[in-house]
Amino acid sequence: MISSTMTEELTQCIDAGKITATAAEKISKLSPGAYCMHRSWGFGRIAEWRLLTDQITIDFTGKKNHPMQLQYAAETLNFIPPNHILALIATDAAAVREKAKKDPVALIRSILMDHEGAATADEISKLLVPSIFDMAGFKKWFDATKKKLKADGHFVVPAKKGAPLELQEEKVEPYRRLLEQFRSARHPKEQVTALDAALKLLQSIPLELEELRMLAQEVQGAAERGGRIHATKAIELVLARDEIAKLNEALMPLEEQVSLASLLATSSKKLAEIFAELPSSKYRRVLEAFPSAFSDRWQESTQQLLRYAEPRLINEIFNLFENQEQHEAFKALAARAIQERSATSDFLKWICSERTNIFPEFINHELFAAILSALERDMHAEAKRGARFRESLFEDRELIADLLKNADIDDARNTVRKIMISPVFGDLDRRSILARVLKVHPDLQSMITGDQDKEISSREESLVVSWASLERRKKEHENLVTKLIPQNTRDIAVARSYGDLRENVEFKSAKEQQSVLLRQKSELEQMLNHARGTNFENPDASVVSIGTVVSLKDQASKEKESFSILGAWDGAPEKHWVSYQAAIGQALLGHKVGDIVTLPAEKGNRSMKIEKIMPFTDKM
Structure with a gap:
């Protein structure tokens, strides 16, 4: 309340023409001690009235004792009531902090009421950061609070980032709100998201049979409409429809206008794309439909899928073979992929992880x-x-020993040679791998530490690279040192602030990333120290050497192929550019026209005849 004296003073200002009656009404609320908001200067507190000089003084957050003319203040300042979140933070931030901890739903409700019932996460963060939370703390708190808001029933929690959080007077059961979101969604992805969330709640909520039947029909209709354009989402909708049918036995068997098998059959050329988009929790149910979808070709379809599959999908494919009593067929498939060198690193990683069981x-x-x-x-x-x-090779301390413990000395020696010439490993990692080999085959000590040390030294002293690739490596090193590693350091600091490092997933992840980045930095520095740039001018074309183009003919198929033997970092398979350190490069170096060489291929080896050797002339 303002004093009668102040009221008289405002009246005098009106009579003197200093201020309009409407403006005086606004100013009367902005008494000393009241809070206000300015569109440019933000939140403030009225410090003093100076009506005789036609002014009031405001303490803004970053602008103390700022004077304003009465009329201008009335036009630009908005009164903030004492129960507004900003006023509460200004008067007792500790109490707001405690409320955020003990009753976050009530705090969000009061914030939304201050904002006419709706506010985005960004708007809420601007109110609470940094007074109540730091940004990392706010994100963690807000993510946890959203779950409570969904369960409360009075809030509409948006699925789309940037959309406002809304407060509603009437309580709506969360599953019904989710079903409303499903029905109003325009995109299949939004439909699936809402439906999956609703199904989790419906497991414990008995719905009337007819309501379930109608919902199943709605979902089926959505699957039919989206099937041609959004194959993955149509599949997920069909899975949801089948889950709805399981909620009441009276719905089974369901009348299917579209089945999971039929969707897969019509999308056979998109399987890799479908599974790339599909949540891993749904792999098994989709794979179970393969025999129905592809009949006697289902194994062939899964084999194609293995070329792109990540470990969790590979595991589910294996389970499908097991359930179909096709264990030996899967083993034969895996054996062929290993023999032909066509197995992906994810497939091989999975085989290694299951080595003792399967x-x-x-x-x-x-x-x-x-x-x-x-x-x-x-x-x-x-x-x-x-x-x-590659990281798992070092983390699994027993893998190298398991792979080589039964190898005879010749096979072990050949393996060491492959490790020595492989461009996959940096020097430190190569030495680490070889040290593990020595534990299994100590007879190779002289080979690894004797003559091979000379080979390493020779290669290190003269790592031949193109100028272009050298520049790329330097930029990669610069990016590591100036961006990635500093960012990782900040990530570790933020994760550490979450507390309880024993169960802090963010901290563990950031520390693991730190190890990877520091290893990459060390490897890059080792390579850069020994790199020698060249433009491949005037190579010795009498034999295959670095900077030459080799034309070859396959002795079996008579097909012709050519390879450019270039620097250690210049491999580009699409251009047939091969690093001299790669297996193909090593197999060709030193040979002359007319020589027959054996080159590694995706399916075994090829016998090739060298027909021509020319200098490399393309631009890098």
């Missing part, structure tokens, strides 16, 4: 050779899965 007979030097081939392919393709598998 595939002990596959754990040998041949599998290790397949692993090197897969990692080299991934390196050229810059595939992340190869990097993950």
Whole structure:
């Protein structure tokens, strides 16, 4: 309340023409101690009235003792009531902090009431950060609070990022709100998201049979409409329809206008794309429909899928074979992929992880050779899965020993040679791998630490690379040092602030990433220290050497092919550019026109005759 004296003073200002009656009404609320909001200067507190000089003074957050003319203040300041969240924070931030902890739903309700019933996460964060939370703390708190808001029934929690959180007077059961979202959604992805969330709640809520029947029909209709354009989402909708049918036995069997098998059959060329988008929790149910969808070709379809599958999908494919009593068929498929060197690094990683339970007979030097081939392919393709598998080689302390413990000395020696020439490993990692080999085959000590040390030293002293690739590596190192590693350091600090490091997933993940980044930095620095740039001018074309183009003819198929033998970092399979350190490069170096050479291929080896050797002239 303002004093009668102040009221008289405002009246005098009106009589003197300093301020309008409407403005005076607004100013009367902005008495000293009241809170206000300015569109430019933000939140503030009225410090003093100076009506004789036609002014009031405001303490804004970043602008203390700021004077304003009465009329201008009335036009630009909005009164903030004492129960507004900003006023509460200003008067007792500790109480607001306690409320956020003990009753977050009530705090969100009061914030939404201050904002006419709706506010986005960004708007809420601007109110609470940094006074109540830091940004990391707010995100964690808000994610947890959204779950409570959904369960409360008075809030509409948006699925779309950036959409406002809304407060509603009437309580609506969360599952009904989700079903409303499903019905109003325009995109199949939004339909699936809402429906999956609703189904989790419906497991414990008995609905009338007719309501379930209508819902199943609605979902089926959505699947039919979206099937041609959004195959994955149509499949997920059919899965949801079948889950709805299971909620009441009276709905079974369901009249199906569209089945999971029929959707898969019509999308046979999109299987890799479908499973890339499909949540892993749904892999099994979709795979179970393969025999119906593809009849006697279902094994062929899963084999094609294995070329793109990640470990969880591979495991479910294996389970499908087991359930169909086709264990031996799966083993034959895996054996062929290993022998032909066509197995992906994810498939090989899965085989290694299951080596004691399912595939002990596959754990040998041949599998290790397949692993090197897969990692080299991934390196050229810059595939992340190869990097993950390479890391697992070092994390699994027993794997190398298991792969080589039964190898005879010749096979072990050949494996060491492959490790020595493989571009997959940096020097430190290569030495680590070889040290593990020595534990199993100490007879190779002289080979690894004697003559091979000379080979390592020679290669390190002169790692031949193109100028272009050298520049790329330097930029990669710069990016690591100036961006990725500092960002990782910040991530660790933020994760550490969450507390309880024993169960802090974010902290563990950030620390693991730190190990990867520091290893990459060390490897890059080792390579850069020994790199020698060249433009491949004037190579010795009398034999295959670095900087030459080799034309070859396949002795079996008579097909012709050519390879450019270039620097250590210049491999580009699509251009037939081969690193001199790669298996193909090593097999060709030093040979002359007319020589027959054996080159590794995806399916075994090829016998090739060198027909021509020319200098490399393309631009890098």
